[in-house]
Amino acid sequence: MPTAHRRAGWRKSTYSAMQSGCVEVSPTDGGMALRHSKVPGSPVISFTGEQWARWLGEVVSDHLTNTNGAVTVVVRPGSWTVRDASTGTELVFDEQEWTAFRLGATDGEFDPSVLVV
Numbered sequence: 001m002p003t004a005h006r007r008a009g010w011r012k013s014t015y016s017a018m019q020s021g022c023v024e025v026s027p028t029d030g031g032m033a034l035r036h037s038k039v040p041g042s043p044v045i046s047f048t049g050e051q052w053a054r055w056l057g058e059v060v061s062d063h064l065t066n067t068n069g070a071v072t073v074v075v076r077p078g079s080w081t082v083r084d085a086s087t088g089t090e091l092v093f094d095e096q097e098w099t100a101f102r103l104g105a106t107d108g109e110f111d112p113s114v115l116v117v
Contacts, residue, residue: 012037013104016097023093023101025110032112034082036091043089045071045082049112059105 009026016022021038032052035042047055051070058064058073066072074081080098082091093101104110 010035010037011109013100013109014107015100015103017100020096021093022097023091027112032110034091036093036097039091043091045084045087045089045091047071052112056105056110059102062102 010024011026012022012024016037021036024035024037024042026033026035028046031046031048031050034045034047047070051068054068055070058066058068064073064075069085071085072083074083078095080093080095082093083089
């Protein structure tokens with residue numbers, strides 16, 4: 001039986017409000033890319049497939065160990081700063097944005113096996 005695929009390209013969680021910003025992801029040839037949807041020209045953080053799987057595991061479990069090899073996340077009251085371990089690029093998300101991403105990740109919305117390049 002064929003696997004159902006979702007559209008390729010940038011997308012955010014279905015839990016994200018239509019007008020607000022959110023964590024936005026896109027499949028790449030080698031893994032996944034992440035940006036902030038409400039920041040025009042947002043920097044992009046890239047993940048290999050293995051790094052993405054490890055990081056999503058951290059996000060879903062709500063236990064950010066920062067041992068995924070790609071990013072560290074610093075949590076402060078009301079904000080989550082995702083920092084690229086190799087470039088230092090930072091993306092800052094508010095509580096609503098992060099919660100929408102986490103709920104979508106928990107539901108499997110960002111599983112690379114259902115996204116196509």
